[in-house]
Amino acid sequence: MATLGAHIVHLAPGELDLAAPFAGAFAQQNGYWHAGAIASLADSANGYAAYTLAPPASDILAVEFKINLLAPARGEQFLACGRVIRPGRTLTVCQAEVFADSSSAEAPPSRTLIAIMSSTLIIRPAP
Amino acid sequence: MATLGAHIVHLAPGELDLAAPFAGAFAQQNGYWHAGAIASLADSANGYAAYTLAPPASDILAVEFKINLLAPARGEQFLACGRVIRPGRTLTVCQAEVFADSSSAEAPPSRTLIAIMSSTLIIRPAP
């Protein structure tokens, strides 16, 4: 998360929002954020959301995730909102929505839904 | 890809393999590569594999992908092998396998399958 410059902007049981600024190092050929950077942010939001409901001294690992990319990832900031859909003792399922925030001199600030992710995470005792 | 230090190690029609060294900047809490870094490498391998079969002056964008993480991503190098499963005029479907290569003084070099990805990509005229 340090590599992406991400920080937590919302935290509640089963909920975690991560924000990260656009950075050219993670852009793809058109100057938008790479799908991999978006997926990293959403995967982390889902992982931390699961962590808020896990027993102490647990380790959380993603088993699988799927992302639908809905719109080009252009903007000054990205926001990934992870939510626990079903907590479990062994497996937890989360969903994330990723938004792009943009502003310019000509237009009011806008927030666009750019991706949705569903994840399965496994909870284990920390090593 | 420059950010991940990835480079092409195999290229053929409908096939592309990318290799990247382990880098601490993309590690998660246990010192393994973050799922997001693995997904980025696999997504790029699938995107470039699709590109090998696309018309000139095309742009390729991932519409969605799903990754199953099979084993901890530990090793000195990661290899993502992207393959076109079904080429199309509008949509192309690819699959990637991601391997971790590791070696040590005590054991022979080993290669472990750590993830599989399926992707849908859309092909458009380049902007």
Add this chain to the structure above:
Amino acid sequence: MATLGAHIVHLAPGELDLAAPFAGAFAQQNGYWHAGAIASLADSANGYAAYTLAPPASDILAVEFKINLLAPARGEQFLACGRVIRPGRTLTVCQAEVFADSSSAEAPPSRTLIAIMSSTLIIRPAP
């Protein structure tokens, strides 16, 4: 849908809910509904939801879908609620939630979220 005994219980632009009774023909080894029957119902709800926003004389086909099965599919009735997340001229993305309704002499009626699905659909002129 006739095979599953499904019928529409809610219809609005971008929204469609399908209900179907439990039927033994679609049960798996434990007497719960088979994952394939749940997926069929959710896939149809997403397909019809996309159809509500498509131009006249369009054909809608699922390109891919992913389902997370959250709880055993036991109950007297299943309800799949399909929603368009992002409409498009070529591709539309939908999400569905599937619920199981059950009741008994000993307990009040209950509704349980048993599955979530995300789908990509392609819109084409009808043949």
Add this chain to the structure above:
Amino acid sequence: MATLGAHIVHLAPGELDLAAPFAGAFAQQNGYWHAGAIASLADSANGYAAYTLAPPASDILAVEFKINLLAPARGEQFLACGRVIRPGRTLTVCQAEVFADSSSAEAPPSRTLIAIMSSTLIIRPAP
């Protein structure tokens, strides 16, 4: 599987192929097999493939699956080939390929890859 008329045509450790005849009861609006029927066949092939490697008296449940639909499901028979990609004590990951077989007086018999599925399955002691 009885509902779909499916039967086992190949069985080996970690491998299971299921065949099913086309049946109008599972057709969608264009006369092709419904995506839900294809998903049911592939999900069952993956489940049984996982079962071949599970301990005695185990129960296998799909946690999630994702299917990419590659071509229209037209033909006289469908064949789903399930393979264990990574067996595990708790979670097993499988992939399936689904083929359509068709023949006619005018053309030689053909086999077309129409779908690929990846699945996560959980293994539990049988109830």
